[in-house]
Amino acid sequence: MDSLSPAARSLAARCEPRVNELARRMIRTVFEQLNGYAELPAEVKDVEITATARRGLRQFLRGAASGEAEAQRVPAGDLRHFQERALQRADEGMPLHLLLGTYTSGAHVLWQALTDEARPGEEAALTELCGALITSQGRVIRAVTESYLDEQAAIAAERREQRRSLARALLEGAGTGTADVAAGPFLVVHLRFEARQSGGVAIRRLVRRVQTALDRVFGTEVPALLDGGGGHVLVPGRTELPDAVTGALREAAGPGLRLAATVASDVGGIPEAARVGTEIVRVATACGHAPGAHRLDDVLLEYHLSRPSAGSDRIAALLAPLADRPELTATLRTHLEQRRDRRATARVLGLHPNSVDYRLARITGLTGLDLGAPRDAALALAALLLGSGQANWPG
Known part of the structure; x- marks a missing residue:
């Protein structure tokens, strides 16, 4: 110039x-x-x-x-x-x-x-x-x-990392001596996103959207440990989910969002509450429940049946013949979820009732389980639940 x-x-x-x-x-x-x-x-x-x-x-x-x-x-x-x-x-x-x-x-x-x-x-x-x-x-x-x-x-990045570090310490049971942490209670929320995000940018955007929704609904910066598949959220001083949470999180994460909320009475109870919430979501998913908020009461029997015991391996093995037949496994899961109503099962799967009958007969022929008998139906349900969660069993 x-x-x-x-x-x-x-x-x-x-x-x-x-x-x-x-x-x-x-x-x-x-x-x-x-x-x-x-x-x-x-x-x-x-x-x-x-x-x-x-x-x-x-x-x-x-x-x-x-x-x-x-x-x-x-x-x-x-x-x-x-x-x-x-x-x-x-x-x-x-x-x-x-x-x-x-x-x-x-x-x-x-x-x-x-x-x-x-x-x-x-x-x-x-x-x-x-x-x-x-x-x-x-x-x-x-x-x-x-x-x-x-x-x-x-x-903002430093603040987010501080919150992640705090959430990680509390979830691992290492935060009992952490300063500035409320004595309790804590609302512990497990989230699972239906479609796992791939790529760093997509995951960061998803996590930011979910974190922003959480902070807005709870009115504070909520400690959370999230990734592309979901994670855990810790809300001090709360024992119930606000009504707006599910809708806000579904808008941020997509319609396939699943969540379960449990309560820890103090800092030391957070790891167990987180484990229970994770299991509730896993069991609800294995049982074919629709995405959304799941409660322990919704899956109380299934949760009990999915607990490992001395006979767990043998029960899970009952469905081994279906390992290469995912359509039969899906039919079994849907049929049990629909209380063994063949027409309801057909509607959910988009099949003719006769096709459902054929698949159920194939399941019986391969596994020896008569799904019309209450005991065999309970065994099939337990086998589904135990088979879906073996990788998460302690030990």
């Missing part, structure tokens, strides 16, 4: 002695009109913001008075200073709109001062300085905004 004209240089030089006066005017009158400025600490307003305003005014006017394009370029040292102040404001929690408001209002005060100082015949010089001020202001605001947003992103 070309150097400023002698007239523009002269106008800027005449304004430079007013830097302190202009900075005081900004702080005591103009900035006070910005929403939220009055609530800032006095030290921030009277010292740091005042010094930054004074530096910005002086940098522009001196650069313009020198006759070079310095006013538009903004020296690297000054730019770093503005960026460092932006980092401080982000760390202190000052809203971005308020921070940028001080810069735009300050530029307006400077423009008014130049206009007041201009003499007849200096209209072109004033226009030159206006262009230089706009260019300089744009560069400063871009740098300040970028630094502010980078710092806020870093702060």
